[in-house]
Amino acid sequence: MKFSKYLIPIALTIAVIVSLTLSMVLWTNPANYRSKQNTNQNSQTESMIKPKHYVYTPTQAVYTNREGSQKIMVNRLVNVIAEVKKTMRDYQDPSIKETSSGSQTEYFKIANQPNSIMLSYPTPVSMKILNNNVNNRFKKFPNHTVTRIVLPTTDSTKIYLLNDQDFKVYQVKVKKHSLKSLNNVLKLSMRTIPATFKLFNKKPLVYVNTSVQMEPYEYLVDRQSEDYYVSRLLSNDDSQNINAKRHKNVVIYGDQNSMELMFNSKTRMGRFSDYRPNKNRQNMTSVLNNSYNKLSDLGLPLDNVRFFDYDSGSRTVMYRTFVEGFPIFRANGFGTISTRTINSSAQRMNFSLDNPEVPIPSKKGYSTLPATATLIKRLVNSGYKVKDIKKIQIGYGWQKDKNSPLLVNLTPDWYIFYNGKWQSYTSMINHY
């Protein structure tokens, strides 16, 4: 009788404690909040966002054959650089040493060595960024600046990294590996342009030796709506009130304090200003990594979008869409996306609302671009100063189709970085 008197209160106490414990566990475990919708959405976004090594990739490949003559390898049925990069993902026991610095002779001796493929970035990057392209095999290396990678096709124990700024040459020793896949890349169906890698204005430049036949393209554009970006960039939990102001072609969306999104319906450009505090990092690696994260947040399809330029002064990073291995230049020399860190409480992103999506057969026939030396001579004859020409690059000019807003014409032309601005050769010649 005495035992049963305590049985019920004890059982009740245990039941209460168990229920409290279980409730606590269920409430505090964050994994329980992961809903099915979330996982679905993630996988969909993932396929649109390209990996870091896709965006921060070298954009030009030059092959030097046994006789020492060089050619630029141009994509036709395959992306040549992607194929070369596939062979660079499994280097064993890499070690790095600086073999020369400041010597142009040494620099060109390595860069122009027979039987080699040279991959070039359009602008120098840091080792930590390059590391993404070699499957993190270079993660222990010091964070040197690198512009070009030289892969010998007959020596499997060495790779060279070059820095254009002070003609530095680094030699990377790796364990002996098969070069079969690298040599197979050379057998792929591709177009080549005869070239020479030499000095121009005290800077290394890939000269095109002969005039080049280039195919113009017509593309169907992906016209992204403004709403897409408004909901992606401005809709945070804490910003319920989004207001919109309209003035002629410009619409400004804001959440009243920390973010502003501006669209120009005439130029089809968007600008996102973020006034929330940021880490305000100064070094190249952090800026580029941060910029890549911004790209992912933006949600613009990154198909064929590559890193093109980094200006350390203004901390502006420019990305361009590439067609058959050549970048697209829009009006004012703009690319596809640019990100800029202004100070610790302002970051800005400019982007294009229209982007090339589907190529369309073009009936225009080929256009001919002059050789690099001819081009420089003609520019000088027209009164331009050689010392103000900083970079020269084949690219595609973006022209809206007159008949349809859904089509864009991409016209091949030389692009020259002159007086701090990318300008087309045609416009420079016509200007004078």
Place this chain on the structure above:
Amino acid sequence: MNFRRIEIIFLVTFIAIDIFLFGMFQKNTDLQAENVSQGDSNAKIVKEMRNDQIKVDDLSNKKGFAYYLSGTQDDLLRDQMGQLVNQTPHYIGHELESEFKEPVTVSADAPQKTINRMMSDPTFILFGDEYTYNKQLSTSRTIVYSQKAMGGLMYSSEAQIRFALNSNHQIVSYSQTYLQDIKSLREKSETISETRALIWLYQYNEIPNNTKVAWTELGYTKLLSIDDDRVFIPTWIIAIKPQNSTQVQIKRINAFTGGIIKETNENLKNSQVSSE
């Protein structure tokens, strides 16, 4: 004794709550284990589909490579139809229709075997070696051959041959369409896997419950037309069959982007006004 009764009522209630909470706890740990073990959500969604009474065979997770293609529709068939023997060809609207004067007898159980042997004969079929037997589109009375393109097949009424069979296993007539100058428009790009394509179709709510995925195939289908040019994209073609029906429904998923492709036949240049 009233207090004792209250105690009993409380005890029963709390035990019920405990059982409920324990059930929830169990379910959550299961879910977590699943997430960890699979790494991605694909298998989970396929499982979910099976729970919705959708029958799916084993799917491949392999990604491939494909191209944007273009082809031109012209009158090459009309220009060359003079060389066809034992048939009366007519050419109407880019399509060659032809009846055999003497019906051609083919093998009863595998008509394609007999036809395959004759395909390289230019007096029987024009450009025959550019086509391949398409099992998925063929029926017992219609044998379909699709035009080949860059390692794939064109699933298009503008690039195929349809042989009509009579009940005596004889070809009585056929119709042929042909696209000329098929070439890639851009370097190859990665395509999504079969599993991914099916999952997207499921998530667009395009697969009803109580159905069976009859077959899936990666082929090229038409994206748009510009005058005589056709642009093709790699597409996951997914055939869905309601469980008590023989009719299949064809769905298309863009194999580059995963977007669904609805049936459109409009010409890009004609559609300009509507898109403005």
